[in-house]
Amino acid sequence: MSILNLQIGQCGNQVASKFMHDMTYQWDEYSEFTRSKIVDQYFQVPDKGSPFPNSVLIDMEPKVVDRCIEDSSKYELWNYNSKFSFTKQHGSGNNWAYGYYLFDTEYGDELLEIIRKMIEKIDYLYGFLVFQSLAGGTGSGFGTHLVEAIKIHNPKVNMMNVAIWPYSTGEVILQNYNSILTMSRLIQHSDGVISLYNDEELKLCKIGKKIKNPTYKDINTVISEKLLSVFFPCANTEEKHPALRGFDTNDIISHLGILPQTNMLTMNSYPLCPDDSKQFNALTWAGLLNEVSRSFQNNSRDSSKWAKSFGNIMYMRGEEVYKYNDYSLMEDPNLYREDITTGLKILKDSYSLHGHEKSCTVLSNSSQITYPLEQALRKSVLMFRNKAYVHHYEKCNFTEEDFKESFTVARDALLNYKP
Numbered sequence: 001m002s003i004l005n006l007q008i009g010q011c012g013n014q015v016a017s018k019f020m021h022d023m024t025y026q027w028d029e030y031s032e033f034t035r036s037k038i039v040d041q042y043f044q045v046p047d048k049g050s051p052f053p054n055s056v057l058i059d060m061e062p063k064v065v066d067r068c069i070e071d072s073s074k075y076e077l078w079n080y081n082s083k084f085s086f087t088k089q090h091g092s093g094n095n096w097a098y099g100y101y102l103f104d105t106e107y108g109d110e111l112l113e114i115i116r117k118m119i120e121k122i123d124y125l126y127g128f129l130v131f132q133s134l135a136g137g138t139g140s141g142f143g144t145h146l147v148e149a150i151k152i153h154n155p156k157v158n159m160m161n162v163a164i165w166p167y168s169t170g171e172v173i174l175q176n177y178n179s180i181l182t183m184s185r186l187i188q189h190s191d192g193v194i195s196l197y198n199d200e201e202l203k204l205c206k207i208g209k210k211i212k213n214p215t216y217k218d219i220n221t222v223i224s225e226k227l228l229s230v231f232f233p234c235a236n237t238e239e240k241h242p243a244l245r246g247f248d249t250n251d252i253i254s255h256l257g258i259l260p261q262t263n264m265l266t267m268n269s270y271p272l273c274p275d276d277s278k279q280f281n282a283l284t285w286a287g288l289l290n291e292v293s294r295s296f297q298n299n300s301r302d303s304s305k306w307a308k309s310f311g312n313i314m315y316m317r318g319e320e321v322y323k324y325n326d327y328s329l330m331e332d333p334n335l336y337r338e339d340i341t342t343g344l345k346i347l348k349d350s351y352s353l354h355g356h357e358k359s360c361t362v363l364s365n366s367s368q369i370t371y372p373l374e375q376a377l378r379k380s381v382l383m384f385r386n387k388a389y390v391h392h393y394e395k396c397n398f399t400e401e402d403f404k405e406s407f408t409v410a411r412d413a414l415l416n417y418k419p
């Protein structure tokens, strides 16, 4: 029962490499159950040579992929297998359409062959986990086309995406176009898109961790913590949901009420970081649940403004977790849609992650996604009306009609999330 990770572009590779590194970081402390689940799920153990992750490293430039492979060559437990990497000598220039076009015209078949070889090695593949940024050209454009192609070749295998949103102040001039074009395709082809925000993670590093000038390395540490709180094995020996294992993408998809075009997921995690001042109020399970549930309230007492969920999965990890059973704050009907909801699922493990005594993360299929998507859509439409940079996309066979179609998909998805 394995997941195949696809790490695409600079951001996708750096985030996924940190995630895989942290997955095995405190190996000696893990239980037998946890170790066997990690190996089963994420690694190949060949007869000869060292174990390697079920990961394919992909970029249009060699630098980042080479560095990820080189860094991992120093790890004791595993190393990336360079046979499962794919690089070329030019980037996609932050242009979604160029990345998409390169897949179509030049490199798609070659890459699909590498992925096919990886699939052959896996006993039972049940999911893809794709790491990409929304703003660059490779992770977003090339990555989007790859997702579409994989879905055609493996329609029964589920597909989850980890999408990193750019800083809203904007380092990349085309980032709003690229974000909307990627999201509009993932809305149609993915089974669940987990959004993470560079703005939010930067704030956590600065305010929570007191890092003056956070680097991508710092930001990726925070992102990796959040992702592990979901994808790290969960023993969940409590009676309430004995079959659930949490990190299994099938479970996530079936329990989050994901329907076609309502597949945009967000994460709320507490404590935010070790020296975050909030953690002093949140050292009890009740305090943590209070913090997590408050993040659905959009700072408002008006319940009509609360984020409404199709479904939530709450991961509770740490000390005395099995003794705690008051989930009323996260079961509050105000947090859920009236028409359709799968409600709250709870997963527990007594192993504490990231040095926190206790931690609580909610993975949510809810209207929390609407604000960033609306903002990116608004800015894209404004640029498009002024024909700004459209010719860069047209050069790569991406027409004005294609733009309009993507805007419509994004608008329709937003409507699906309206309570």
Ligand SMILES: Nc1nc2c(ncn2[C@@H]2O[C@H](COP(=O)(O)OP(=O)(O)OP(=O)(O)O)[C@@H](O)[C@H]2O)c(=O)[nH]1
Pocket: 008, 009, 010, 011, 012, 014, 015, 059, 060, 090, 091, 092, 093, 094, 095, 133, 134, 135, 136, 137, 138, 139, 140, 164, 165, 166, 167, 171, 172, 198, 216, 217, 219, 220, 223
């Ligand atoms: N969190 C995080 N964001 C990153 C990292 N590297 C780049 N980004 C973000 O990703 C976006 C740029 O995308 P990249 O991943 O660099 O682009 P790419 O996919 O390599 O595509 P091209 O370089 O255009 O071929 C910007 O929003 C950056 O802030 C990283 O290591 N961590």
Ligand SMILES: [Mg+2]
Pocket: 009, 010, 061, 091, 092, 136, 138
């Ligand atoms: Mg790049």
